[in-house]
Amino acid sequence: LGVFGVLAVMGVLLLLWKCLGSLRAAVQVLLVNIPLAHLGEVVALMIANHPTDAALHAAGWWRWPLVWVEATTLSVAHWVGFITLVGIVSRNGILMISHYIHLMEHEGETFSEEMIVRGSLERLAPVLMTACVAVIGLIPLALGGGQPGREILHPLAVVVIGGLVVSTLMDQIVTPAVFWKFGRTVYQPPPPGQDAKPSGWDDTWLHEPAVPVNRLEVVTPPPPPDPTPAPVAVVPDAAVPPRPSTNGTAGHVP
Numbered sequence: 001l002g003v004f005g006v007l008a009v010m011g012v013l014l015l016l017w018k019c020l021g022s023l024r025a026a027v028q029v030l031l032v033n034i035p036l037a038h039l040g041e042v043v044a045l046m047i048a049n050h051p052t053d054a055a056l057h058a059a060g061w062w063r064w065p066l067v068w069v070e071a072t073t074l075s076v077a078h079w080v081g082f083i084t085l086v087g088i089v090s091r092n093g094i095l096m097i098s099h100y101i102h103l104m105e106h107e108g109e110t111f112s113e114e115m116i117v118r119g120s121l122e123r124l125a126p127v128l129m130t131a132c133v134a135v136i137g138l139i140p141l142a143l144g145g146g147q148p149g150r151e152i153l154h155p156l157a158v159v160v161i162g163g164l165v166v167s168t169l170m171d172q173i174v175t176p177a178v179f180w181k182f183g184r185t186v187y188q189p190p191p192p193g194q195d196a197k198p199s200g201w202d203d204t205w206l207h208e209p210a211v212p213v214n215r216l217e218v219v220t221p222p223p224p225p226d227p228t229p230a231p232v233a234v235v236p237d238a239a240v241p242p243r244p245s246t247n248g249t250a251g252h253v254p
Contacts, residue, residue, distance in 0.1 A: 016094070022186040025097050032178055033093040036170050037085045037163040044162020045072050077152040081159030088134065088160075089167045092127045096175050097183075099123050104187045111184055116176045124172065131168040135161050 009030075016026035051071040059067050100119045103109040109118070141157035179186075 012090075016090075019094070020098060020101065020186075022101075024182060025101070025186045028175075028178055028182065029090055029093040029097060032174055033089040033167060033171060034086055036174060037089040037167040038082070039170075040163040040166025041078075041082060041085065041159045042162075043166060044158050045074075045078070047162075048158045049073065075155055077155035078159050080152075081156040081163075084156070085160050085163040085167075088130065088164065089171070092130065092168065092171055093175055095126055096120060096123045096171075097179060097186075100179060100183065101187050104189070111187075113180065116180055120172065120176050127168060127171070131164045135164055 013026055013030060016029055017023050020026055020029075046068055049072040051067050055067055055071070056064055096119065099122060100116060103115050103119050104111060109115040138157040138161050141153045142161055144154055
């Protein structure tokens with residue numbers, strides 16, 4: 001199991017490296033967003049599984065953290081929530097860092113505080129929408145602890161909500177600060193006169209205006225020619241003028 005876990009992490013790292021075009025940016029996604037999510041998970045679990053007042057009064061104040069940790073138990077549902085949350089918070093980091101790279105590569109921005117502030121503000125709405133939709137959808141499950149049929153869904157909802165709330169709030173501060181500190185070499189502009197090397201991730205289509213789609217015009221082809229020959233007009237005998245015969249009497253054309 002440990003070997004497969006290491007291989008999974010390496011696969012995710014290589015995929016992020018390919019998409020972002022920078023190993024440093026890929027490492028930042030893994031080492032910033034995921035620890036923030038796990039911090040929120042731990043805080044949510046400790047709040048949901050807090051010890052009783054009697055247990056706290058029976059122990060000295062210096063043992064309160066240990067008593068609090070002992071009151072928190074982990075189940076398979078919690079671990080499923082951990083795995084689910086990793087994908088959501090990694091997407092938030094990818095959205096922000098890829099937009100920083102896009103601003104420098106396609107919109108002429110230089111690596112500066114103004115560029116990082118602009119990129120963070122432009123990606124604030126997608127990140128908040130992703131987190132808020134997931135949190136609002138899981139609130140009924142988080143409030144249904146102890147009800148029959150929700151023994152698995154309740155722990156999962158608590159873990160995901162706690163991790164999303166903490167990670168989303170802190171990510172707006174930590175990710176720009178870490179990128180400002182270590183992201184200067186993530187994108188290097190090409191020398192003058194040389195075309196820029198296309199990066200693995202391109203979100204230019206997000207800024208392109210919508211193109212109206214014209215309705216298809218159905219063109220009816222002309223009918224094929226009729227292979228039947230046209231009828232020949234027959235002139236009746238009465239319409240043919242008589243001509244004189246050779247014996248001196250009038251006659252008709254035979």
